[in-house]
Amino acid sequence: MVSGKQEGRIKAVLFDFDGTLSTLRAGWEETMVPLFKEAIIGSHQLTAEQSSELDQEIAGYIDQSTGIQTIYQMQWLAEKVKEKGWNPEVKGEWEYKAEYNRRLLLHVDERIRGLQTGKYRPGDFLIKGSEHILELLHQQAIPMYIASGTDHPDVVNEAEVLGVRHYFKEIAGAPVGRADCSKEKVISDLLAQGDLQSEGLAVIGDGKVEIRLAKENGALALGLASDEDKREGLNAVKVERLQAAGADWIAGDFTDTAQWMQWLGLDAELE
Structure with missing residues (x-):
């Protein structure tokens, strides 16, 4: 499942939201x-x-x-x-x-x-290790984006209540009342930026849609085969789905920070 270390420093990271970072919609x-x-x-x-x-x-x-x-x-x-x-x-x-x-x-x-x-903590509904990886990327000034098939106001609100909204340069959910494909639009817009080549973009998600889009656009495709109930470890069904979509590498969570940062071509030393 590993295709090799990312060649050069990643310039931007695009995350899916539900099942990749958040488990608020698990089930x-x-x-x-x-x-x-x-x-x-x-x-x-x-x-x-x-x-x-x-x-x-x-x-x-x-x-x-x-x-x-x-x-x-x-x-x-x-x-x-x-x-x-x-x-x-x-x-x-x-x-x-x-x-x-x-x-x-x-x-x-x-x-x-x-x-x-206060009945729950944000960590109760975040994939394990996600807060740490977001903080590391933020410290290294890597622009981060969210693209989701969930309605835009809901994604923004859920990122806010989970305490992660401030990490993202842009959050793009599904336009309310319109059938636009927000994931395709965000990825296309990123690739259209003059200072961002496709090999400088990493896409991280638990669904085959974002992985397929990443591969089609020459971006690094990292699969997150999350077990949404445990918030850690691999979900075998997702592993199979992500392999079929062509993911360059697959993990179940973000707890192995050093490995994630290696594949992104970044230092894991900042804390």
Whole structure:
């Protein structure tokens, strides 16, 4: 999984957010799966075989679409409801997204309230070692960016409550009410900067979307196969996904600071 040490000093680092730095939204799949199944089936009665096949189809799609903007996942849902024809009530993708966000935010908002009241600490929802690596990059004046498929105001707010917002030169989430691909835009904008060559950019993420974009643009692609429940160690499913996307190197967390800094072509001595 290791392609070799980064040639030269990294000039900028682009992070994915959910699952890469933050675990505030951990468990989103458990929210999306039942929503998808309910919307597709409606009141229709499936056979055991049909139910099993649908479960596999939904799980397969969610796995391969991890990292894209939520609205695209909801477009798939709307098309699938029409295709199956079991549920006569076919809603638009924005309606499905609103219901998904409502359900997901029941859990996320509880965690945010806990952070605001002192019930939780930011470290309870950050991948282990992330605060240290961000501080080291900050000390070495490396510009850092976040690109996320989550709605922009939510990403900014969640970075704020986790105490990491100040590290980032720019945070780009999904534009509210628009189906733009924020990750592609941020990476393209970075590469368009006159003083930044593609080999000077590192992209760190737990989804195949950002890893694929990094490889397509000649950037260093570092996979973060995080176990979001433990916040450390490797998630085998993510390892396989990131390997398939072509990640140059894969880790489960940021605790091995020296190794991370080596791959970024930076000193790990500043503390």
